Amino acid sequence: MPFINVIPEDQATGALAAMYETDRQTFGYLPNLTKGFSLRPDVYAAWRQLNGAVKANMDLRRYELATIAAAKRLRSSYCTLAHGSVLLDKFLSPDDLRAVLGAGDTGTLDSVDTAVIEFADKLALDASSVTHADVDRLRTLGLTDTDILDVVLAAAVRCFFSTVLDGLGIEADARYAQLDADLRDVLTVGRPIAER
Numbered sequence: 194m195p196f197i198n199v200i201p202e203d204q205a206t207g208a209l210a211a212m213y214e215t216d217r218q219t220f221g222y223l224p225n226l227t228k229g230f231s232l233r234p235d236v237y238a239a240w241r242q243l244n245g246a247v248k249a250n251m252d253l254r255r256y257e258l259a260t261i262a263a264a265k266r267l268r269s270s271y272c273t274l275a276h277g278s279v280l281l282d283k284f285l286s287p288d289d290l291r292a293v294l295g296a297g298d299t300g301t302l303d304s305v306d307t308a309v310i311e312f313a314d315k316l317a318l319d320a321s322s323v324t325h326a327d328v329d330r331l332r333t334l335g336l337t338d339t340d341i342l343d344v345v346l347a348a349a350v351r352c353f354f355s356t357v358l359d360g361l362g363i364e365a366d367a368r369y370a371q372l373d374a375d376l377r378d379v380l381t382v383g384r385p386i387a388e389r
Contacts, residue, residue: 196362262313269355269384
């Protein structure tokens with residue numbers, strides 16, 4: 194249950210009703226995160242546009258790795274569960290996902306994956322601690338300056354979104370409780386999953 198009153202779906206009108214309908218079609222249900230923005234649908238629309246622009250310019254796998262690393266550092270269960278599910282569905286085995294989250298050996302992650310994860314984690318922890326050497330490490334592994342900017346942008350937009358959700362007490366959707374218990378426990382890094 195969020196800490197603020199959100200607008201129920203049956204009371205939504207105008208831009209909010211459209212936002213709810215779009216996300217219901219996108220996700221197959223109305224996510225708790227969408228309801229969290231019900232008082233400011235314009236902000237949600239702006240975030241979706243920004244996040245979409247960041248995501249569109251990156252390799253999706255790298256975007257998801259940077260995103261989950263930042264979400265884990267921020268202890269955002271919602272974002273870690275959501276992006277962990279994407280990684281499982283499209284890119285990683287359960288063992289590789291555990292490795293991303295530091296709950297197993299490195300699996301099949303390569304040196305670029307590991308460096309991106311560590312860099313995004315450091316950004317989310319304390320961006321002012323990033324050094325030229327951190328960036329040079331990514332360059333040495335073949336990332337261009339544009340690639341590095343994309344990783345920074347992915348981690349930064351996650352910091353915004355995860356902070357909003359956790360600051361409002363918004364719990365991950367109950368559907369995430371259906372994940373394999375071991376993975377669910379590894380992905381639940383902060384707030385619990387909603388009961389309904």
